[in-house]
Amino acid sequence: QGRLVESGGGSVQAGGSLTLSCTASGATYTNDCMGWFRQSPGKEREWVASVDRRRTAAYADAVKGRFTISKDLASHTLDLQMSSLKPEDTAMYYCANSGRACDSPLVNQHDYAYWGQGTQVTVSS
Numbered sequence: 001q002g003r004l005v006e007s008g009g010g011s012v013q014a015g016g017s018l019t020l021s022c023t024a025s026g027a028t029y030t031n032d033c034m035g036w037f038r039q040s041p042g043k044e045r046e047w048v049a050s051v052d053r054r055r056t057a058a059y060a061d062a063v064k065g066r067f068t069i070s071k072d073l074a075s076h077t078l079d080l081q082m083s084s085l086k087p088e089d090t091a092m093y094y095c096a097n098s099g100r101a102c103d104s105p106l107v108n109q110h111d112y113a114y115w116g117q118g119t120q121v122t123v124s125s
Contacts, residue, residue, distance in 0.1 A: 004095045009119030016085050016123070022078040022095030022116055029076050031101040036069060036080045037109055038091035038121075045094070049080060050105040058105035063089075085123045092118040 008020040020036070035050030049059045049069040057069050068081040078095055096112035106112065 004097055004114055004116035006093065006095050006116040006119040009093060009121045011122040011124065012085055014086055014123055014125050017081070017083040018085065018121060019082065020080040020093055020095075020119060020121070022080075024076045024078065024095075024097060029097070030073055033098040033100065033102040033106050033111075034071060034078045035096050035098075035106060035112065036078070037094045037096055038089075039094070039118075040091040045109055047107045047109065048093070050107060051078075052103060052105045053101040054103075056105065058107065060107075082121070085121075087123050087125045090121060090123050092120050094118045 003025045005023045012018055031053045033052050036048040037045050038048050039045040047060055048063055049067055051057050051069055051071050055071050066084045070079045095116040097114040098106055098111050099113040
């Protein structure tokens with residue numbers, strides 16, 4: 001339960017777009033609150049976006065208006081569509097699953113029980 005596999009990372013020029021996908025397994029996926037985090041070398045892991053059990057989304061100020069998080073129940077995937085990418089978006093991106101339902105998006109990494117292995121996103125200027 002709670003296995004997560006990310007895909008879709010890569011290298012792109014500033015202003016470009018990428019879509020990250022996280023495939024989840026586990027019987028409780030449907031109502032689980034999930035999110036995306038990222039970590040750059042020498043920096044702490046930071047919250048990017050998340051959805052609650054109703055799939056209401058929340059975004060960090062740094063990505064608001066540029067990134068879109070979506071959860072597809074049929075395919076058990078959590079996607080992160082990223083556009084207008086900036087060099088400062090360069091990081092390892094991690095998918096996370098809290099393993100529980102929540103009534104508002106979770107922004108603290110300590111609220112998440114399961115993590116993927118990460119996928120690298122590199123944005124060049």
